[in-house]
Amino acid sequence: MTDIVVIGGGIAGVAAAAHLAPHGSVTLLEAEPALAYHTTGRSAALFVLNYGEQGFRPLTKASESFLLNPPEDATGAPLLSERGLLWLGRPDQMGNLEKLALEGSESGANSRIVDLDEVLQMIPVVRPDVVAGGLLEPSAQDIDVAGLHQVFVKMTTAAGGKLLTNQQVTGLKRSDSGWQVRTVEQELHCDVIVNAAGAWGDVVAGLAGIPPVGLTPKRRTAFMVPGSEDFVRWPMAVDADQKFYFKADGVQLLCSLAEQRPSPPEDSRPQMEDVALAIERINEATTLGIRTVNSQWTGLRTFAPDGNLVAGEEPEAPGFFWLVGQGGTGIQAAPGYGALLASLVLGGDLPDELAGAGVDPAVTDPSRFRS
Ligand SMILES: Cc1cc2nc3c(=O)[nH]c(=O)nc-3n(C[C@H](O)[C@H](O)[C@H](O)COP(=O)(O)OP(=O)(O)OC[C@H]3O[C@@H](n4cnc5c(N)ncnc54)[C@H](O)[C@@H]3O)c2cc1C
Structure with missing residues (x-):
């Protein structure tokens, strides 16, 4: 039994997997033969505080200390370097x-x-x-994007998580015992789904009969x-x-x-x-x-329609969590929104580093599109 299935192996998916893996059995499913093939592998690799929607900026701020001090055993070189x-x-x-x-x-x-x-x-x-x-x-600093992605991959596997490629998710169904996830090759059962499918976020939600948030x-x-x-x-x-x-x-x-x-x-x-x-x-x-x-x-x-991140549980579909709408700041804010998503899945208080940076889960909650 897998507790948590993460859909998408870009920076959002691996950030979520890395923060969740110490707390449950995590399987990440990526459609392509390689992780980070889409937007994550195509960025300009910059960390800049004065950028993006106001609601996003606290997540960038909250990411800075992780980027400056990533877990030692997961990285060989600094993730940030001087640019301006x-x-x-x-x-x-x-x-x-x-x-x-x-x-x-x-x-x-x-x-x-x-x-x-x-x-x-x-x-x-x-x-x-x-x-x-x-x-x-x-x-403003350059980010080693491949290095950061790899840090999250290592954190996930070190905690026992699995990352599977060539696994396009083609069906999602909720039952009394949780979620059924069908891929081109296999079927998995889980309690929690994390939708980190980037540009395909609304398509993936549609597989579960969940209305789009309007990406x-x-x-x-x-x-x-x-x-x-x-x-x-x-x-x-x-x-x-x-x-x-x-x-x-x-x-x-x-x-x-x-x-x-x-x-x-x-x-x-x-x-x-x-x-x-x-x-x-x-x-x-x-x-x-x-x-x-x-x-x-x-x-x-x-x-998303308001330019802010969508991170949180779908109101009408318990166990289905969104992690989409990263816009132009999905690399630099990844440590912050990975930690936010994990705290929303696991429940309890917001971690200090997020609260201290002014992160407000109400800003990212998908229910803002459901009134
Ligand atoms: C030119 C450019 C410059 C940028 N510069 C910066 C920058 O300087 N700093 C910054 O922070 N950000 C920057 N960005 C933005 C950043 O790259 C994105 O915000 C980030 O990469 C989004 O990551 P993601 O994981 O959400 O999406 P993706 O990397 O696209 O990952 C989504 C994954 O989901 C998978 N998927 C989709 N559907 C399914 C399915 N059904 N089953 C399984 N898998 C599925 C896809 O194959 C894909 O791999 C830039 C972007 C571009 C294009």
Whole structure:
């Protein structure tokens, strides 16, 4: 008998499994031949406090100490490394940056407005006739996404949990004795289901006859262009209106249009025009003169109607827990929402690190979509 079945092997599924495995028998089921094949393997890998819906930010804050001090036996190298984030503003965008600075101070981000000279010292390729200044968040850091995913995998297996690939869940049924979970290969019985199926969250709920919460997957394309040793210390540069960004990744430069186009849940692929438009905008704001693309990919950032996480038990289906709607902050907030989900499944008081960061389970409760 498996107590808990987690559906989805992205960062959300393994974060939940890692926090639940010490308390019950956990089996994680992933449809693909490999874990982290979808959105989790396609991110920009940044930790930044001043980002995402207000209801999400306490979960990012609550994740910081885990990311700085992961369990020693589960990791070989630090999960965070210095990066910094520099929002770039044209003269007409400087007001937006001041607003963003205010939001940042409310989220505990130590950000400050910088003038053009300071922008040019940090990123000399910025065009001084286009950009007027910036907002610097020095505490933003790169995340080792594969390393973090692996930490959760090791925590799960060390506690006796199982992670199974090639196991698309095709049927869910509730009976008096719990839940029946059918996959393409087998049938399992459990007390608790955790729906961490990312863009497919509403589809998985539908298998159990549970109405959707209204998730919208949104495309975002990223691509690598040739970089240089000279770029590796640059902070990540983001347009004040999020119309493009670029960030050093080794000796390459990771770039994006930062687009948010609604999509069905699918294995999404880049479209040439999104890459071309991003290159045009980055070349307008800098002297980088990008002409070659080394590689490109698209991931789906999935949002609930109010932009906040959906974590909690479905009111009409005891034992069915949602863990979806991670949007653009699903990597950086994973330790926090993994701990939150476990505490909701297990019951009892909210752990101190979540309560201390201002996490409020009412904000993530799926019942907000059921009135
Ligand atoms: C370009 C880009 C940049 C980003 N940058 C950042 C960033 O800098 N920082 C940050 O924190 N976040 C970032 N994100 C967002 C982050 O990547 C996501 O929030 C996060 O990966 C979502 O994880 P997930 O586990 O919910 O989804 P996924 O990784 O998509 O995992 C869901 C899994 O469920 C499986 N599944 C679906 N249906 C079934 C089924 N029926 N049976 C079994 N398995 C099933 C899927 O195969 C999939 O593996 C970025 C995203 C993109 C696209």
